[in-house]
Amino acid sequence: MADEALSAGAVARRLGIAVTTLRTWHQRYGLGPSEHVPGRHRRYTPADLIRLETMRRLTANGVAPAEAARWAVQAPDAALPGPGPRTGKRGARGGGGATIPVGRSGPAARGLARAAMRLDSNAINEVIDRAIRTDGVVTTWDTLLRPVLAGIGERHVATAALIEVEHLVSRCVSEAFAAVVRAHAPGGPPRILLSCADEEQHSLALEALGAALAEAGIAHRLLGARVPVRALLEAVDRTGPAAVVLWSQTRSTADPAQLTALLAGPHRPLLVFAAGPGWRADRLPAGVVRPVDLAEALSLAAAVRDSLDQSAAG
């Protein structure tokens, strides 16, 4: 048992791809066992495995399969190309199989989609973490995560499938944001409260905002999904935040009364944000700010922090 020669099935399971795909990779790209007699079963040595592992990692990062294969064949262990000048050319025509449509959202999005389809949480984490480290939370959210999540959402609305994929990716994103928050030491007491609207289940965008805030050194408090108005008011009452961000993803959860209640409470926050696509601008009570995207929400929140600092210093 000293010689570890894995069968095709074992390797496929390990990589999270179909056995057929493994054969296809061998035929199309020459990426197969180093020694193989036609007609006989393939036996993958550890060295072959490393090559395949590289292939997987590259495709998970958005490299076109053909190119990734070429790469894996001649440089078994290869680091990823820098984020720099890699935007332009490309004659590759991506596509293929049961995937998630991400349109022209860049290679990282494609890689993320691929990893997601394989339910490969490790690869998913890897891609997300790298993106956040490289481009920051805001950019990652806008150009990577949101497109991919939207793609998955579209799909599973249409076909009622991929729900498990969406869950997994959501979890990974959530965890990545949490890691960002944990990594950046929270400076001072949190004066910004983030909360979902009543009945609202989607909190990912809020978590993105939270991570972005943490990244900018701004402490916050995040309540999470499905916060009843009463609980929200109680939380505001107990913690006395300077600003409250209320997220509503869909119209059905965007009851303006929640905002009004916030403004009418005993500990009225300085600023109330109505964030998310659910809110209708013309139905918002006076005194409520409605940021259009993550970046704007971030800068507004930062402004709150600054004004607080000044008033405290003066």
Next chain:
Amino acid sequence: MADEALSAGAVARRLGIAVTTLRTWHQRYGLGPSEHVPGRHRRYTPADLIRLETMRRLTANGVAPAEAARWAVQAPDAALPGPGPRTGKRGARGGGGATIPVGRSGPAARGLARAAMRLDSNAINEVIDRAIRTDGVVTTWDTLLRPVLAGIGERHVATAALIEVEHLVSRCVSEAFAAVVRAHAPGGPPRILLSCADEEQHSLALEALGAALAEAGIAHRLLGARVPVRALLEAVDRTGPAAVVLWSQTRSTADPAQLTALLAGPHRPLLVFAAGPGWRADRLPAGVVRPVDLAEALSLAAAVRDSLDQSAAG
């Protein structure tokens, strides 16, 4: 040495296999008596018997014989790293005020409850992280997190308040588990799939199991809450896990048909666990294992550990 040194025939009869097979197992897989001189008769010690018993049990469950043998040779019975020594003495006297009932769950629980009431996520994180680092995931879950969560739950069922507290704590717990998973490099391909039952919303216990698995060095895949049967089957089909853990918190989500569907699928898992208080033991289809608590689930899952992954990866 009046010890039971069983002869080949006796062992074969006991295991219900042919004597020849016993010899074959020895030759092909090295699974034989620990001491044996070529040409002489084989004498099986009780230890050898255990190994063979494992082999038989695994193969009876559908594990490939070669794999089962490797398994049996290196891990006769799945023993697990026990948790550290119990913590507490300490007689801190808990105070009054609006708090959460945690019973006699120790000072950490009380501290956690207090931090939760303040919506102080930093403090919450701190307590949880420390507990996990000190006592491990299993103990922390059983003696700290579950009591506190249960306490909060009780309260807000009674008073319809504290919902925001529960959300916050849940989030923090979730993140802490995620951090554990991220910290422990997952070795090899995940062969264990964790999923909530259809409609089941509570996934925290599953996340605890996931973290415990990660702590023990066992890779897994966690789908999350509210996984439709169809999505679960699709995931099983695509990833071909060796074991599937299906969590049901309440009776209403514990539809045995889900388990049956799992067992009937094309990529039938070796082992199916019905975990959580929702399941009724007398309604489970044959072939389903029902662990009673986190520790048991962990040790059972450990028994399914994939033995194929010991190659160098990145």
Next chain:
DNA sequence: AATTCGACGCATGAATCGACGCAACTCGTA
């Protein structure tokens, strides 16, 4: 004398092979 040993071979079912095709996606072009 009853077993067991080691070697060899066989039957059988599972896994894999190679070829083919499908469906889905992207991109250039009209």
Next chain:
DNA sequence: TACGAGTTGCGTCGATTCATGCGTCGAATT
């Protein structure tokens, strides 16, 4: 904007290869 060309992952099918449990045989062990 719609459409065709190029990519790609993977399901299917009939044939082949492998893995595995076990029977048989002559010699050795107990």
